[in-house]
Amino acid sequence: MSAFETFLQGTIRTATPLAFAALGETVTERAGIINVGLEGAIIAGAFGGFVTAGFAGTWAGFAGAGIAGVLVASIFAFFTIRLRANQIIGGTAISLFGLGLTATLYRQIYGATGAALSIPTMGAMKVPLLSSVPLIGSSVFEQPPITYALYAIVPLVWVWMYYTHAGLGLRAVGEDSRAAAAAGIPVRRTQFLAILFGGFLGGVAGGVLVIAQSGSFAEGMSAGRGFIAIAVVVLGRWHPLGVLAAALTFAAASALQYLFQAMGWTIPYQTFLALPYVLTLLGLAGIAGKARPPGSLGKWQTLD
Amino acid sequence: MTAELALFADSVVRAVPLILTGLAVALAFRAGVFNIGAEGQFLVGAAAAAATSIKLASFPGVATLIIALTSGAIAGAFWAAIAAELRRRFHVLEIISTIMLNFIALYLISFVVRGPLQEPTHIYPQTESLAEAARLPIIMPGTRLHAGIVIAIIVAILLSWIFRNTAIGFRIRAIGAGPRAAQTAGMIDVERLSWAVFLWSGAIAGLAGAIEVSGVTFALYENISPGYGYTAIAVALIAGLNPLAVIISGVFFGALETGASALQRDFAIPSSIAGMTEALLILATLAFAGLRNRSIGLSGNER
Numbered sequence: 155m156s157a158f159e160t161f162l163q164g165t166i167r168t169a170t171p172l173a174f175a176a177l178g179e180t181v182t183e184r185a186g187i188i189n190v191g192l193e194g195a196i197i198a199g200a201f202g203g204f205v206t207a208g209f210a211g212t213w214a215g216f217a218g219a220g221i222a223g224v225l226v227a228s229i230f231a232f233f234t235i236r237l238r239a240n241q242i243i244g245g246t247a248i249s250l251f252g253l254g255l256t257a258t259l260y261r262q263i264y265g266a267t268g269a270a271l272s273i274p275t276m277g278a279m280k281v282p283l284l285s286s287v288p289l290i291g292s293s294v295f296e297q298p299p300i301t302y303a304l305y306a307i308v309p310l311v312w313v314w315m316y317y318t319h320a321g322l323g324l325r326a327v328g329e330d331s332r333a334a335a336a337a338g339i340p341v342r343r344t345q346f347l348a349i350l351f352g353g354f355l356g357g358v359a360g361g362v363l364v365i366a367q368s369g370s371f372a373e374g375m376s377a378g379r380g381f382i383a384i385a386v387v388v389l390g391r392w393h394p395l396g397v398l399a400a401a402l403t404f405a406a407a408s409a410l411q412y413l414f415q416a417m418g419w420t421i422p423y424q425t426f427l428a429l430p431y432v433l434t435l436l437g438l439a440g441i442a443g444k445a446r447p448p449g450s451l452g453k454w455q456t457l458d
Numbered sequence: 459m460t461a462e463l464a465l466f467a468d469s470v471v472r473a474v475p476l477i478l479t480g481l482a483v484a485l486a487f488r489a490g491v492f493n494i495g496a497e498g499q500f501l502v503g504a505a506a507a508a509a510t511s512i513k514l515a516s517f518p519g520v521a522t523l524i525i526a527l528t529s530g531a532i533a534g535a536f537w538a539a540i541a542a543e544l545r546r547r548f549h550v551l552e553i554i555s556t557i558m559l560n561f562i563a564l565y566l567i568s569f570v571v572r573g574p575l576q577e578p579t580h581i582y583p584q585t586e587s588l589a590e591a592a593r594l595p596i597i598m599p600g601t602r603l604h605a606g607i608v609i610a611i612i613v614a615i616l617l618s619w620i621f622r623n624t625a626i627g628f629r630i631r632a633i634g635a636g637p638r639a640a641q642t643a644g645m646i647d648v649e650r651l652s653w654a655v656f657l658w659s660g661a662i663a664g665l666a667g668a669i670e671v672s673g674v675t676f677a678l679y680e681n682i683s684p685g686y687g688y689t690a691i692a693v694a695l696i697a698g699l700n701p702l703a704v705i706i707s708g709v710f711f712g713a714l715e716t717g718a719s720a721l722q723r724d725f726a727i728p729s730s731i732a733g734m735t736e737a738l739l740i741l742a743t744l745a746f747a748g749l750r751n752r753s754i755g756l757s758g759n760e761r
């Protein structure tokens with residue numbers, strides 16, 4: 155496989171969990187809620203997916219991953235919507251909680267030093283015809299089915315968000331909760347469901363890491379993807395298609411190392427590891443003034 | 459010397475970085491700056507202290523120590539300044555930028571301990587050890603308890619005094635309580651003050667890293683922080699963002715983590731239970747604050 159093909163493959167591989175998580179967060183943020191606890195949902199999904207897939211198979215594993223994400227997100231929803239807790243602090247706590255909980259459960263169930271347990275990963279599925287195209291065929295069109303699912307879900311969310319009544323309601327809540335409430339939209343229920351949806355996709359993202367990629371669970375394996383996903387939502391300007399593009403761009407930056415290594419560049423490898431984060435910061439600075447967040451994002455508005 | 463005394467000393471040793479990073483978080487949160495980057499600021503502070511201390515080996519010990527601690531604080535402030543500038547100029551949410559900077563700091567350490575600062579034999583990914591004379595003195599003979607705890611307590615008292623008795627302290631509390639009201643009142647340049655608070659917060663976290671290198675590890679390596687900068691958020695919140703209370707909650711969390719390690723060793727209970735407990739304590743604090751519908755600092759966003 156050529157360096158370019160490895161680069162393409164690495165890009166798609168890194169983008170998949172990131173895009174799932176970022177897509178879910180997009181929906182949450184369009185309802186005016188910023189869920190910094192996404193990291194917690196991802197790691198919970200990774201653990202839930204690992205446990206479920208171990209005895210019930212890969213697709214059930216993704217369902218288990220999604221449900222684990224929903225459970226974690228529902229705690230966040232309870233704190234921010236019912237108790238009106240600060241979203242940033244509540245989300246940070248949920249992230250720490252998810253990381254601590256999964257590490258504890260994993261060590262308790264499988265032993266702290268136990269041999270690395272692994273589950274069979276989801277096999278790749280070739281797209282007929284396209285997978286035999288030279289150069290891009292085997293690197294782009296031979297993916298685990300969950301990757302294709304992502305590229306089907308993104309346009310669905312886009313159409314739902316922009317061309318349905320419910321999607322309009324979601325965006326109205328995020329822009330101005332009070333006006334939305336005055337128009338008869340159930341604001342709190344919308345926000346609650348948007349958080350759960352974000353948690354579900356966050357969980358699936360964790361499931362992808364385990365079920366479609368590594369085949370095993372490791373403590374802290376979410377490795378900050380939840381926070382990167384939140385940055386990706388900004389870079390994608392809160393639009394499902396933009397967010398997918400931003401996730402692919404971030405992933406391509408991460409995968410650049412394969413290209414540079416092939417060219418024989420002798421740069422410390424940590425440069426490549428840090429590069430995506432540096433680019434994200436530059437991207438966030440560059441987008442300033444061009445993208446406008448949902449009007450009531452992160453702000454609690456009383457409805458009366 | 460009894461085992462209990464050693465355990466107490468270990469808890470306090472563990473508490474030093476938690477108190478200082480906790481103070482960094484408390485200061486920032488008080489002003490409504492969500493600095494989640496104490497971890498990265500701690501790391502660059504540790505790196506700067508190790509670098510200066512090793513490069514200045516020919517200096518007298520005390521001078522080296524003071525320069526190392528100062529450069530740690532400056533490095534922390536510099537790391538925070540990146541996020542502060544991104545916030546001021548480009549309105550980048552500091553919660554995102556500081557977390558990105560945490561990762562970058564981690565890779566920076568990974569690079570320096572394998573590159574420019576690697577120990578002379580080039581076998582281990584760590585720096586050489588700091589000169590004996592340039593280390594923080596032990597204040598309880600026979601234990602690992604070092605003078606860092608004194609510095610931590612001084613910083614806490616200083617912050618508490620600033621909050622209570624100075625105009626700057628009042629302004630910081632005012633912008634934390636409601637930036638718009640503070641701006642409208644006219645006497646506060648909110649942008650500028652938040653920027654300054656952000657840098658001071660970074661300086662304190664950087665100092666924490668410098669103290670950890672000079673008082674505990676005596677060398678820089680990749681896993682020098684087991685997540686102090688994240689635990690710091692719990693430390694600060696449990697203390698209600700009160701600097702003096704941070705000392706108590708820092709010691710409490712130090713004991714919790716030291717105890718969790720002992721639990722794992724003696725009873726095979728996963729030490730990660732400490733992390734979970736910390737998160738639950740933050741949530742409990744939030745629930746308490748939320749139920750009482752308090753709006754300052756802890757619960758609720760701008761209404």
